[in-house]
Amino acid sequence: MKIILKVIKWLFVFLIISFVFLLTSIYISSLNWYKESDFNIPKDFFITKFWDKDPYSKENWFEDFVKFNDELNNFDLQYFNIESKCLFEKEKINEWQCEEFRKSYIKSLNNKDIELILLNFENFVDENQIKYAKINNKEYILQIDENQITYWWLIDYSKSLKYLSYRYFEEWNYDKWLKILLDFQLFIDNLINKYDWDLFGSLVIIDINKINLEWLIYIIDHYNLSKELKFEITKIIKPIVWEWLIKNWLKGDYKIYNKNLSYTLSFYENINIDDNNPKYKSIKSIIEIILFSSKNETELLFKKMFFDLITHKESVLYNNICDNQQINLNNYIWRKVFCSWWIWDYKNEFKKEQSLFTLRTRLLEKVK
Numbered sequence: 001m002k003i004i005l006k007v008i009k010w011l012f013v014f015l016i017i018s019f020v021f022l023l024t025s026i027y028i029s030s031l032n033w034y035k036e037s038d039f040n041i042p043k044d045f046f047i048t049k050f051w052d053k054d055p056y057s058k059e060n061w062f063e064d065f066v067k068f069n070d071e072l073n074n075f076d077l078q079y080f081n082i083e084s085k086c087l088f089e090k091e092k093i094n095e096w097q098c099e100e101f102r103k104s105y106i107k108s109l110n111n112k113d114i115e116l117i118l119l120n121f122e123n124f125v126d127e128n129q130i131k132y133a134k135i136n137n138k139e140y141i142l143q144i145d146e147n148q149i150t151y152w153w154l155i156d157y158s159k160s161l162k163y164l165s166y167r168y169f170e171e172w173n174y175d176k177w178l179k180i181l182l183d184f185q186l187f188i189d190n191l192i193n194k195y196d197w198d199l200f201g202s203l204v205i206i207d208i209n210k211i212n213l214e215w216l217i218y219i220i221d222h223y224n225l226s227k228e229l230k231f232e233i234t235k236i237i238k239p240i241v242w243e244w245l246i247k248n249w250l251k252g253d254y255k256i257y258n259k260n261l262s263y264t265l266s267f268y269e270n271i272n273i274d275d276n277n278p279k280y281k282s283i284k285s286i287i288e289i290i291l292f293s294s295k296n297e298t299e300l301l302f303k304k305m306f307f308d309l310i311t312h313k314e315s316v317l318y319n320n321i322c323d324n325q326q327i328n329l330n331n332y333i334w335r336k337v338f339c340s341w342w343i344w345d346y347k348n349e350f351k352k353e354q355s356l357f358t359l360r361t362r363l364l365e366k367v368k
Contacts, residue, residue: 022291022329025329026291026292026329026330027330029328029329029330030294030330032328032330033294033296033297033328033330033331034297034300034301034304035300036300039300039303039304039307041303041304041307045251045307045310046251046254046255046303046306047251048196048244048248048251048252049140049196049244049248050140050142050194050196051196053139053140053142053196055142055143055144055145056144059138059139059140060138060139060140060141060142060144061135061138061139061140061141061194062141062142062143062144062147063144063147064131064134064135064138065135065141065149066147066149068128068131068135069149069153071131072128072153072157073153075124077153077156077157077160078105078156079105080156080159080160080163080164081156081159081160082098082101082102082105083163084159084160084162084163085098085101085159086098086101086102087163087166088159088162088163088166088215088218121164121167124160124164125161125164125180129179129183132183132184132186132187135187135190136186136187136190138194139194140194140195140196141191141194141195141196141197142196142197143197143198150200151200151201151204151205152204154204154205154208155204155207155208155211157208158184158207158208158211158212159211161180161181161184161212162181162211162212162215164180165177165180165181165215168180169219169223174225174226174229175229177219178229178232178233181212181215181216182232182233182236184212185209185212185213185216185236185237186236188205188208188209188212189236189239189241191205192205192209192241192242192245193241193242195245195248196248196252197248197249197252198249198252198253199246199249199253199349202245202246202248202249202349202353203349203352205245206245206352206353206356209356210352210355210356210359213356213359213360213363214359216233216237216363217359217362217363217366220233220363220366220367221366225367230367231367233363233367234364234367237360237363237364237367238364241356241357241360243353243354243357245353246346246349246350246352246353247310250306250309250310250346251306251310253306254302254303254306257302258299258302258303261295261298261299261302288332288333289333292329292330292331292332292333293331293332293333293334294330294331294334297330297331297334298331298334301331301334301338305338309346312347312350322335322338322339
């Protein structure tokens with residue numbers, strides 16, 4: 001019995017000494033944690049263009065946009081979308097598929113629906129041009145919490161206009177063709193310049209912009225346009241459209257995630273978890289986060305990570321942190337999460353945005 005008590009005593013002493021040694025090591029490593037002055041991030045860097053605007057103001061055109069969306073949903077865009085794909089996306093869809101889509105769609109309609117679609121060609125365009133003007137006159141667009149809106153209809157709508165404009169062009173009605181495309185381009189440009197929102201909306205705006213610009217380029221490449229029509233194109237395309245869609249989205253995401261850093265760190269629990277023993281892994285992760293996670297430094301590194309993403313310098317921070325991940329016990333968990341779970345590469349989104357400026361430049365060159 002005495003031997004057992006002695007073993008327990010020395011084991012307890014060993015654990016105490018080990019714990020003190022661990023805490024001392026954590027404290028010493030904390031002396032080397034990153035400071036705000038190490039990164040020189042501007043204080044106003046994460047302020048987006050319309051951060052100080054009131055989303056409920058009459059100058060915010062979100063509500064008008066929701067109504068515009070609702071009215072479009074009452075109009076069947078599927079027919080136009082099918083025809084647009086069959087005309088302009090032949091590399092993705094063959095003629096047999098087109099016929100199948102058309103047949104299945106027509107079967108789903110009654111005669112009254114078909115008549116409405118055919119009768120509303122011109123009204124569809126003219127009415128929406130009036131709505132553009134109303135929306136474009138507003139100062140900005142911010143999401144209102146009480147409302148949710150999905151943007152995929154905008155892509156279908158863009159394809160519908162592309163198809164309609166093509167039909168006008170086939171009839172040699174160039175003025176009508178150009179008015180459809182340029183009015184819509186002005187609407188898109190207003191979306192970009194007056195917009196302060198999330199990734200989903202940003203990527204859809206990029207897609208519809210690409211569709212419209214490529215359609216203009218296609219026509220210019222295949223037909224001789226008058227100087228007057230070229231001037232109309234230049235007048236709309238030449239004004240600067242600022243690069244801030246993806247940057248604003250990342251700044252917004254930073255604000256959201258920074259409020260929930262404990263949730264962000266909880267992703268660590270999903271790294272290398274043993275499905276046969278998840279409870280053990282969860283407890284182990286919680287203890288590790290308590291002992292080896294510095295709240296202050298994590299907030300700073302999180303801020304720096306988004307700063308580097310937005311300024312296209314992600315590799316700099318990644319390499320510095322991963323090179324030192326075994327040294328700094330004070331915030332070892334953040335380094336392990338960061339280095340093991342590197343998903344923060346949004347170069348493709350920036351490239352998509354940049355491609356719009358390339359398309360505009362090409363377009364301007366073609367109408368000189």
